[in-house]
Amino acid sequence: xxxxxxxxxxxxxxxxxxxxxxxxxxxxxxxxxxxxxxxxxxxxxxxxxxxxxxxxxxxxxxxxxxxxxxxxxxxxxxxxxxxxxxxxxxxxxxxxxxxxxxxxxxxxxxxxxxxxxxxxxxxxxxxxxxxxxxxxxxxxxxxxxxxxxxxxxxxxxxxxxxxxxxxxxxxxxxxxxxxxxxxxxxxxxxxxxxxxxxxxxxxxxxxx
Amino acid sequence: xxxxxxxxxxxxxxxxxxxxxxxxxxxxxxxxxxxxxxxxxxxxxxxxxxxxxxxxxxxxxxxxxxxxxxxxxxxxxxxxxxxxxxxxxxxxxxxxxxxxxxxxxxxxxxxxxxxxxxxxxxxxxxxxxxxxxxxxxxxxxxxxxxxxxxxxxxxxxxxxxxxxxxxxxxxxxxxxxxxxxxxxxxxxxxxxxxxxxxxxxxxxxxxxxxxxxxxxxxxxxxxxxxxxxxxxxxxxxxxxxxxxxxxxxxxxxxxxxxxxxxxxxxxxxxxxxxxxxxxxxxxxxxxxxxxxxxxxxxxxxxxxxxxxxxxxxxxxxxxxxxxxxxxxxxxxxxxxxxxxxxxxxxxxxxxxxxxxxxxxxxxxxxxxxxxxxxxxxxxxxxxxxxxxxxxxxxxxxxxxxxxxxxxxxxxxxxxxxxxxxxxxxxxxxxxxxxxxxxxxxxxxxxxxxxxxxxxxxxxxxxxxxxxxxxxxxxxxxxxxxxxxxxxxxxxxxxxxxxxxxxxxxxxxxxxxxxxxxxxxxxxxxxxxxxxxxxxxxxxxxxxxxxxxxxxxxxxxxxxxxxxxxxxxxxxxxxxxxxxxxxxxxxxxxxxxxxxxxxxxxxxxxxxxxxxxxxxxxxxxxxxxxxxxxxxxxxxxxxxxxxxxxxxxxxxxxxxxxxxxxxxxxxxxxxxxxxxxxxxxxxxxxxxxxxxxxxxxxxxxxxxxxxxxxxxxxxxxxxx
Numbered sequence: 001x002x003x004x005x006x007x008x009x010x011x012x013x014x015x016x017x018x019x020x021x022x023x024x025x026x027x028x029x030x031x032x033x034x035x036x037x038x039x040x041x042x043x044x045x046x047x048x049x050x051x052x053x054x055x056x057x058x059x060x061x062x063x064x065x066x067x068x069x070x071x072x073x074x075x076x077x078x079x080x081x082x083x084x085x086x087x088x089x090x091x092x093x094x095x096x097x098x099x100x101x102x103x104x105x106x107x108x109x110x111x112x113x114x115x116x117x118x119x120x121x122x123x124x125x126x127x128x129x130x131x132x133x134x135x136x137x138x139x140x141x142x143x144x145x146x147x148x149x150x151x152x153x154x155x156x157x158x159x160x161x162x163x164x165x166x167x168x169x170x171x172x173x174x175x176x177x178x179x180x181x182x183x184x185x186x187x188x189x190x191x192x193x194x195x196x197x198x199x200x201x202x203x204x205x206x207x208x
Numbered sequence: 209x210x211x212x213x214x215x216x217x218x219x220x221x222x223x224x225x226x227x228x229x230x231x232x233x234x235x236x237x238x239x240x241x242x243x244x245x246x247x248x249x250x251x252x253x254x255x256x257x258x259x260x261x262x263x264x265x266x267x268x269x270x271x272x273x274x275x276x277x278x279x280x281x282x283x284x285x286x287x288x289x290x291x292x293x294x295x296x297x298x299x300x301x302x303x304x305x306x307x308x309x310x311x312x313x314x315x316x317x318x319x320x321x322x323x324x325x326x327x328x329x330x331x332x333x334x335x336x337x338x339x340x341x342x343x344x345x346x347x348x349x350x351x352x353x354x355x356x357x358x359x360x361x362x363x364x365x366x367x368x369x370x371x372x373x374x375x376x377x378x379x380x381x382x383x384x385x386x387x388x389x390x391x392x393x394x395x396x397x398x399x400x401x402x403x404x405x406x407x408x409x410x411x412x413x414x415x416x417x418x419x420x421x422x423x424x425x426x427x428x429x430x431x432x433x434x435x436x437x438x439x440x441x442x443x444x445x446x447x448x449x450x451x452x453x454x455x456x457x458x459x460x461x462x463x464x465x466x467x468x469x470x471x472x473x474x475x476x477x478x479x480x481x482x483x484x485x486x487x488x489x490x491x492x493x494x495x496x497x498x499x500x501x502x503x504x505x506x507x508x509x510x511x512x513x514x515x516x517x518x519x520x521x522x523x524x525x526x527x528x529x530x531x532x533x534x535x536x537x538x539x540x541x542x543x544x545x546x547x548x549x550x551x552x553x554x555x556x557x558x559x560x561x562x563x564x565x566x567x568x569x570x571x572x573x574x575x576x577x578x579x580x581x582x583x584x585x586x587x588x589x590x591x592x593x594x595x596x597x598x599x600x601x602x603x604x605x606x607x608x609x610x611x612x613x614x615x616x617x618x619x620x621x622x623x624x625x626x627x628x629x630x631x632x633x634x635x636x637x638x639x640x641x642x643x644x645x646x647x648x649x650x651x652x653x654x655x656x657x658x659x660x661x662x663x664x665x666x667x668x669x670x671x672x673x674x675x676x677x678x679x680x681x682x683x684x685x686x687x688x689x690x691x692x693x694x695x696x697x698x699x700x701x702x703x704x705x706x707x708x709x710x711x712x713x714x715x716x717x718x719x720x721x722x723x724x725x726x727x728x729x730x731x732x733x734x735x736x737x738x739x740x741x742x743x744x745x746x747x748x749x750x751x752x753x754x755x756x757x758x759x760x761x762x763x764x765x766x767x768x769x770x771x772x773x774x775x776x777x778x779x780x781x782x783x784x785x786x787x788x789x790x791x792x793x794x795x796x797x798x799x800x801x802x803x804x805x806x807x808x809x810x811x812x813x814x815x816x817x818x819x820x821x822x823x824x825x826x827x828x829x830x831x832x833x834x835x836x837x838x839x840x841x842x843x844x845x846x847x848x849x850x851x852x853x854x855x856x857x858x859x860x861x862x863x864x865x866x867x868x869x870x871x872x873x874x875x876x877x878x879x880x881x882x883x884x885x886x887x888x889x890x891x892x893x894x895x896x897x898x899x900x901x902x903x904x905x906x907x908x909x910x911x912x913x914x915x916x917x918x919x920x921x922x923x924x925x926x927x
Contacts, residue, residue: 025253043246043257046279051251076720081281121768128436163818164861 022052026190029061038069042085049089056097057190063089063106064192070113079117086110101141102192105150108133112154130154146195149176153202170206173199231265232298234258234278242302245280249292268292278302304644305596313647313672315682315716338809338824338855345402346387349427350826351807353762353779354412354727357828357849358800360880360901362395363387366412367731368758368785368801369424369708372693376427377419379509379546381562382607384583386427388492389517389538389568393484393880393899399515399540401465404498406432412762413710413729414684417635417651417668418589418601423690423708423733431509434502435461439916443467446909447474464497480902485531488520505551511544526885526897535571540564554593558603561586574618581694582610599639601651607631611694623746625698629659631691637668645674657691659701664689678719684712692737700750707734721769723777731758736789743791756787756795776810796842797832799881802849804829818859825852833882836894850876867910875904 025048033041042065049058066086073079087110093103111126111133134151141147152172159166180196230249234242241262248255249270256266268274276288276295283302288295338348346364350357356365363371376386378400390396409428419426441452450467471489480486494515501508517538522531546560563584570577589603612626637651649670656663666687674680689705697703709732717724736754744750766777783803788795797803807826814821830845838844855869872878881899888894 021253039244040257043244043248043255044253046246047248047253047255050248050277051253085281132437 056093059093101137104137145176145179227267230295234262234300250275344397346398353781366425373424375422382585384564414712417637417653442913444911466495483524490519492517506549513542515540537569539567556591558589579613597641602636605633631657679717682714695744704752723766725764727762754789758785773813778808781805802828822855846879865912869908872905
């Protein structure tokens with residue numbers, strides 16, 4: 001009996017320490033990201049990803065860090081490097097977790113970063129892909145606030161371009177905002193939860 | 209037992225307290241520090257990033273033998289295996305990964321239009337929004353250097369070569385009749401709608417051993433793997449209309465389109481009057497379909513194209529008082545199917561078949577010519593990447609031709625001509641990247657023609673050296689063989705293959721939206737077919753005694769960044785060529801080879817009007833022609849050619865576009881050649897007639913409507 005307890009204890013402590021290591025590592029990476037230490041954050045997410053090959057989240061974040069850092073980047077070499085890296089990670093994440101709406105909208109975000117950098121070159125070829133990605137995500141998770149918001153923001157962009165009314169999409173943003181609080185998964189640690197602040201900003205623009 | 213737990217517990221405490229420091233410095237092969245590299249112990253979270261000086265240092269509780277990984281984009285990953293306590297003050301040199309971003313490319317002689325290719329000089333969209341091109345992708349390629357403006361023909365004339373010296377391939381398989389059937393002085397168009405293709409490679413010389421039977425140039429078109437979305441396209445144009453639809457079922461997709469072209473309404477409104485009249489203007493019905501299945505490791509494609517065209521025209525001829533009537537009925541059916549499989553170990557296998565059936569019914573005055581040609585191409589190829597530094601490409605091919613014609617003149621004289629040939633070819637080629645800066649492509653191609661009973665071996669070589677951040681030099685050499693054209697081979701099958709050798713030196717500079725290319729070349733022609741009559745006839749004397757050369761410089765400049773919303777490119781080609789071929793009495797510059805060619809294409813996006821406005825200008829110096837009233841053979845030149853074209857695409861909304869274009873806005877009177885009388889008049893003078901386009905300018909108006917589920921796509925990329 002004693003033996004069993006000891007074995008159990010060891011097993012628990014090992015898994016607990018592994019769990020802690022993951023939590024600690026991810027928190028540290030989030031902190032680095034918060035401090036705008038992009039390379040360090042990306043490298044740490046990458047290290048965690050390498051050590052946790054069955055978990056899509058570290059890959060997702062390694063990709064997300066590089067993607068968000070690319071918006072506003074004007075240095076083509078740096079931008080290309082970041083976005084290629086982001087694409088590499090998102091592809092791995094997709095392999096681990098296929099049909100994941102969070103990953104699909106991240107993929108669309110990478111395309112949007114290319115379009116934002118050079119709309120003339122990438123607009124025509126990538127916007128069709130994005131529309132497809134958003135539709136796919138919408139089918140998988142019609143109540144995911146990030147999916148609703150990202151799609152609405154994308155549609156607003158095209159509507160604005162063609163001088164069309166953007167108010168129908170404001171309703172979607174409003175709906176997304178209501179869902180951010182209500183439905184967000186708290187079960188999986190570090191499950192993506194971004195978007196609420198940005199959605200509030202966009203809604204404010206809608207109402208002004 | 210208790211003791212055991214205690215030991216274990218102590219062991220844990222001991223290891224966690226015994227932190228070891230791992231440190232070192234990371235540089236590239238030239239000794240410059242690498243910043244931001246990820247350094248970590250494999251399988252753990254322990255690691256760090258290198259700082260501005262390339263230094264790294266971190267603590268770990270791991271013990272024993274561990275693997276330290278140093279990884280950085282665009283570099284080969286580096287591994288250090290050793291006892292943790294020894295992983296200190298390491299000096300690590302990372303080697304640049306080849307085939308990565310910013311590496312050297314084997315690009316001598318080629319222009320690419322694609323989405324992501326490093327050497328793309330044109331984007332797919334450019335192909336179809338070029339003023340004067342009117343949606344014909346071949347016409348857009350004519351704005352690139354190395355081509356000459358032969359406006360009355362419409363096909364590609366490359367570096368002093370005739371149009372027949374360029375071959376077209378779809379997904380690696382030959383297209384036997386890439387252009388619509390037409391007659392003299394009525395320019396043709398490419399048969400294919402450009403939006404089915406994701407990438408276009410246009411090689412003006414020195415191309416890969418994978419391609420043969422083209423003396424001058426190859427045009428490689430790759431169809432889209434997976435369409436982005438389901439949609440229906442409708443177009444209404446001043447010259448006809450079309451519908452298209454794309455359907456997607458998960459990994460499988462089908463695109464079909466059909467179009468009807470009829471020049472009658474246009475001709476009724478704005479008749480073409482110069483030197484001709486239409487009895488029945490050009491009319492065609494055509495359809496295309498592509499069926500694709502994408503697997504995890506495979507791609508299957510099936511392309512079908514069908515075209516039925518008729519025209520009935522009467523043209524001036526100096527030797528006849530009345531207009532000469534020409535009637536044509538053409539039917540063309542083309543299949544192209546291919547399967548590609550990617551294996552685990554970096555092998556990939558390609559197999560494909562293309563087949564064409566082309567039937568012509570031609571009537572020239574009272575004479576008739578009926579022809580039927582069946583061609584096929586079978587290809588099996590394999591590719592293996594041994595590392596990212598060495599790739600091997602090999603394959604075998606079989607081309608078969610079956611040609612039959614029946615000629616009948618008004619007196620009842622009949623001539624039947626036919627020939628069959630099977631041509632077998634094999635190729636082997638390796639791409640070797642010695643470093644990020646230096647690469648080599650080395651290959652050879654062997655061919656055997658059954659009907660000629662001739663065997664040939666063509667070596668191909670291409671070298672590239674990256675001289676700096678943005679610039680690179682390339683060199684290419686190759687021998688190219690081609691069977692004599694059907695017009696001669698149908699009468700004489702003892703002829704030999706025609707041959708050219710290409711020598712190319714290229715410099716390319718790419719910098720953030722700016723592209724500069726300059727290419728110098730020399731082409732040596734040998735064994736060209738000659739005959740002793742004005743046109744090849746069944747009783748002509750044929751030989752392979754012709755030869756010639758072509759040399760010149762091509763310059764290309766493109767800039768789409770410096771001026772907001774403006775994108776432009778300019779091309780200049782200098783060409784010096786002479787050849788003795790066909791019925792030439794001596795070596796001379798042919799009519800299709802003007803010495804100077806210049807063109808500039810501009811596109812300006814007007815945000816307020818949601819319109820793209822395009823202006824193109826092209827110039828070429830006078831074209832040589834033969835005046836029998838002088839002693840000099842091909843000794844005279846026409847006046848120079850000028851054309852200013854304009855187009856505008858207006859986005860009515862996300863799904864509707866109005867498109868307008870006009871060619872030769874300033875109505876320059878261009879003369880492409882002169883036709884002289886066969887016999888002199890009673891004063892001994894040969895009379896002549898200028899060959900000019902049927903009309904100086906051409907107008908085009910079109911309305912394009914896309915109905916898609918997501919309401920955002922449009923046909924701007926189809927124009």
